[in-house]
Amino acid sequence: MSIAEDRETPAVPAGRTEVEVAIVGAGLAGTVLATTLANAGRKIALVDPHRIHHDEFRAEKTRAEQMGLFEKLGLGPAFRSLVTPMTDINVFRFGKFFERKEGPEFAFSYTPLVNGLRSALPPQVPLTVGKVAEVTTGPDRQRLVLTDGSVIEARLLVVATGYSEAVRRAIGVERIDESKAHSLSTGFDLAISPREFGPPLTFYGTRVADRIPFITIFRIGERMRANMFVYRTVADPWVRDFRENPQKMLLELMPEIAERCGNFAIASEVDVRQVSLTTTQGHRRDGVVFIGDAFATTCPAQGDGIHRVLTDVDRLTTHIPAWFATPGMAADKICVFYDDPIKVAADAKAMRASIYARQITVETGLEWRLRRLRNNTARRLMILARRFREAGKPSDAAPAVTGVAFDRTDEAGQELPAGPRLGT
Numbered sequence: 001m002s003i004a005e006d007r008e009t010p011a012v013p014a015g016r017t018e019v020e021v022a023i024v025g026a027g028l029a030g031t032v033l034a035t036t037l038a039n040a041g042r043k044i045a046l047v048d049p050h051r052i053h054h055d056e057f058r059a060e061k062t063r064a065e066q067m068g069l070f071e072k073l074g075l076g077p078a079f080r081s082l083v084t085p086m087t088d089i090n091v092f093r094f095g096k097f098f099e100r101k102e103g104p105e106f107a108f109s110y111t112p113l114v115n116g117l118r119s120a121l122p123p124q125v126p127l128t129v130g131k132v133a134e135v136t137t138g139p140d141r142q143r144l145v146l147t148d149g150s151v152i153e154a155r156l157l158v159v160a161t162g163y164s165e166a167v168r169r170a171i172g173v174e175r176i177d178e179s180k181a182h183s184l185s186t187g188f189d190l191a192i193s194p195r196e197f198g199p200p201l202t203f204y205g206t207r208v209a210d211r212i213p214f215i216t217i218f219r220i221g222e223r224m225r226a227n228m229f230v231y232r233t234v235a236d237p238w239v240r241d242f243r244e245n246p247q248k249m250l251l252e253l254m255p256e257i258a259e260r261c262g263n264f265a266i267a268s269e270v271d272v273r274q275v276s277l278t279t280t281q282g283h284r285r286d287g288v289v290f291i292g293d294a295f296a297t298t299c300p301a302q303g304d305g306i307h308r309v310l311t312d313v314d315r316l317t318t319h320i321p322a323w324f325a326t327p328g329m330a331a332d333k334i335c336v337f338y339d340d341p342i343k344v345a346a347d348a349k350a351m352r353a354s355i356y357a358r359q360i361t362v363e364t365g366l367e368w369r370l371r372r373l374r375n376n377t378a379r380r381l382m383i384l385a386r387r388f389r390e391a392g393k394p395s396d397a398a399p400a401v402t403g404v405a406f407d408r409t410d411e412a413g414q415e416l417p418a419g420p421r422l423g424t
């Protein structure tokens with residue numbers, strides 16, 4: 001199978017390398033996998049067209065659960081050195097203080113994160129800078145020909161090329177749109193000094209017509225950063241207006257932000273990125289595994305992308321020793337990874353949360369209006385109960401918050417605790 005647009009193979013082939021696992025794509029998934037497998041003694045080749053990961057707007061925040069996975073994979077110290085930890089995230093709903101989330105969460109810019117993890121690659125894994133021109137996969141041997149003519153042969157090929165389609169197409173797998181143009185992620189800096197800023201803040205949208213689940217404001221190093229998610233397409237005139245005057249529009253949408261962030265100004269361009277929910281078809285084949293965004297994409301608002309990446313790496317590194325213990329690399333071995341219950345559950349949760357969060361934010365059918373009413377009534381009662389408590393009233397004077405449960409997932413896709421519950 002060849003990648004026509006990349007045909008630049010020189011007359012004299014540049015060399016041949018034989019490894020156990022060839023990984024194509026050195027983003028988060030490929031780099032973490034290469035490190036983990038090399039540390040386990042596997043011979044690895046890691047290929048990416050760019051020595052330095054290009055500057056792009058991607059994940060900027062992750063949670064304690066993912067830090068646990070970085071630790072498990074032996075990358076805890078490297079990850080910690082690249083991120084800004086945060087605790088006590090203050091959450092606002094209906095313009096009022098709702099709850100304090102203890103965290104921890106971790107903030108970062110994606111490009112320095114990937115580049116930092118690449119610099120932590122073990123010395124036995126040099127990054128091969130090159131483009132794949134040809135891919136051949138089979139039940140025993142996998143073969144990559146790069147555009148400079150060099151050849152990499154491996155028992156197992158891992159495709160970790162993110163959104164890029166070239167290698168996937170050459171192998172013959174197809175991306176399926178589960179929800180096209182599902183959401184927009186926006187990111188911008190606020191002209192506030194992190195030293196003047198208190199704890200990180202999250203403001204949930206109030207009006208269905210705004211199509212905004214939430215905005216979150218947090219520190220990355222010495223920058224104050226905002227991520228806002230919107231259920232619109234990039235062609236929507238709203239996007240152009242927001243890009244042109246983000247401060248004015250934010251103040252109209254959520255005046256409570258100004259109360260917390262003072263007379264803030266926007267200190268950067270507004271990054272905007274459209275994301276579709278996608279899965280893969282035709283991937284159950286000999287010799288090759290698809291991981292991370294090369295396998296599926298979910299909504300950034302739920303912050304599950306990194307969890308899926310790390311789960312893929314964790315499960316793959318668990319299965320690989322058994323695969324290498326016997327001859328061949330036929331599809332029946334590979335399918336053990338795709339059917340791994342932990343992977344299946346992580347992918348399913350991310351997809352379910354992505355779809356639910358959009359529905360509960362923008363759907364206007366009766367079922368969704370009722371669900372919103374139930375959730376918002378419970379939340380308003382919680383705010384009221386806190387006010388009673390803070391006013392020093394005896395706790396039995398506060399409205400009882402027991403009985404009717406919230407939905408299990410909120411607009412940010414986070415699993416809610418068993419409560420809170422509305423009066424009996």
Ligand SMILES: Cc1cc2nc3c(=O)[nH]c(=O)nc-3n(C[C@H](O)[C@H](O)[C@H](O)COP(=O)(O)OP(=O)(O)OC[C@H]3O[C@@H](n4cnc5c(N)ncnc54)[C@H](O)[C@@H]3O)c2cc1C
Binds near residue numbers: 057061185292294
């Ligand atoms: C705007 C946005 C915000 C997000 N926010 C969050 C968040 O807050 N939290 C969260 O958990 N997730 C978030 N995500 C999702 C998260 O960023 C991704 O799930 C994750 O980064 C995927 O990593 P990856 O390694 O699979 O892909 P990538 O990081 O895209 O890596 C792909 C690599 O493949 C290389 N490549 C491409 N083509 C080829 C080729 N032909 N040959 C060789 N190499 C190739 C690229 O150069 C790149 O290095 C967000 C996503 C977006 C788009």
